[in-house]
Amino acid sequence: MKFPGKRNPDQISEEDSMAARAAWLHYSGGLTQSEVARRFGIPQPKAHRLIARAFRDGLVQVFVDTSVRECIELENTLSHAFGLDYCKVVPVLDEGPLPLRTLGLAGADFLRLAIESGEYRSIGIGHGRTLASVVQMLPGMEISHMRFVSLLGGLTRKFAANPFDVIHRLAEKTGAEAYMLPVPIFANSAQDKQVLMAQLGIAEVLAMGREADLLLAGIGEVDWHSHLVETGMVMEAEL
Numbered sequence: 001m002k003f004p005g006k007r008n009p010d011q012i013s014e015e016d017s018m019a020a021r022a023a024w025l026h027y028s029g030g031l032t033q034s035e036v037a038r039r040f041g042i043p044q045p046k047a048h049r050l051i052a053r054a055f056r057d058g059l060v061q062v063f064v065d066t067s068v069r070e071c072i073e074l075e076n077t078l079s080h081a082f083g084l085d086y087c088k089v090v091p092v093l094d095e096g097p098l099p100l101r102t103l104g105l106a107g108a109d110f111l112r113l114a115i116e117s118g119e120y121r122s123i124g125i126g127h128g129r130t131l132a133s134v135v136q137m138l139p140g141m142e143i144s145h146m147r148f149v150s151l152l153g154g155l156t157r158k159f160a161a162n163p164f165d166v167i168h169r170l171a172e173k174t175g176a177e178a179y180m181l182p183v184p185i186f187a188n189s190a191q192d193k194q195v196l197m198a199q200l201g202i203a204e205v206l207a208m209g210r211e212a213d214l215l216l217a218g219i220g221e222v223d224w225h226s227h228l229v230e231t232g233m234v235m236e237a238e239l
Contacts, residue, residue: 015050016057022047023054058173061108061139086110104133107216111138114214115146115174124151124212127166131218135169143176149208151215153183179205 018040025031025039037047054060071089079087090106092099111134114120125131125148150167171178183202187193196202220226 015053019050019054019057020059022050023060026051027060058136058138059140061137098129100129100133101137103130104137107131107134108137108139111216112141115141115143118145120213121146122149122208122212122214123147124149124209124215125167125170126151126217127154128218128220130220131166131216132169134216135166135173138170138173141174143174147177147179147208148174149178149205149212150180151209151212151217153181153185179208181205181209 022036022040025036026033031039033047033051034044036051037044040047051060071091074089075087078084078089088106088110090102093102095101107130111123114123123146127150148167148170167178167180170176181202183196187196197206223229
């Protein structure tokens with residue numbers, strides 16, 4: 001299944017537009033929140049909420065072109081120990097056991113540079129909380145030279161879960177072509193797997209995934225609070 005790409009401007013709400021303009025005036029234009037509020041004729045608390053919303057929705061990105069010495073030392077140690085071509089270590093924020101914001105910022109920086117390099121025609125994407133954070137932190141871009149392909153099925157037992165959100169938001173943020181796999185991450189049986197993989201549309205997306213120039217996947221735990229269990233892809237009794 002192919003996603004249509006970046007949203008038409010007519011589909012962007014007035015609130016979204018105001019949040020983007022408020023953030024631009026504050027971060028790029030140098031206006032204080034009070035000045036933004038006066039410019040829009042709104043209370044200062046609303047200006048604050050609009051700017052915070054733009055930041056939360058990934059419209060505002062901050063990339064600091066420097067490195068932390070301790071991080072560089074760890075990067076070199078890990079690269080040497082495991083033969084890594086690329087390794088990035090970032091400072092830890094007080095986020096608990098899963099530092100989604102830190103990982104999202106680092107991953108978004110890597111993905112942005114990969115896209116801007118022009119080296120890749122096709123990028124395969126997994127899904128999960130970490131990659132969702134990466135896409136959230138990725139700045140809006142205009143891409144016409146490449147496509148994104150889902151590497152995993154994602155139909156779940158819980159209708160509230162939406163694993164396709166990662167690939168869908170990538171399409172919205174970049175305007176690039178994006179293809180998803182409308183199948184479960186696990187088939188009920190080997191026979192079901194063969195039937196699914198034989199479907200023309202699914203086979204085509206699987207072939208795109210195999211031909212992708214770059215693959216991005218998250219690595220997480222497999223326990224009762226993992227993403228697979230929380231979204232219903234795997235039941236706790238199946239662990």
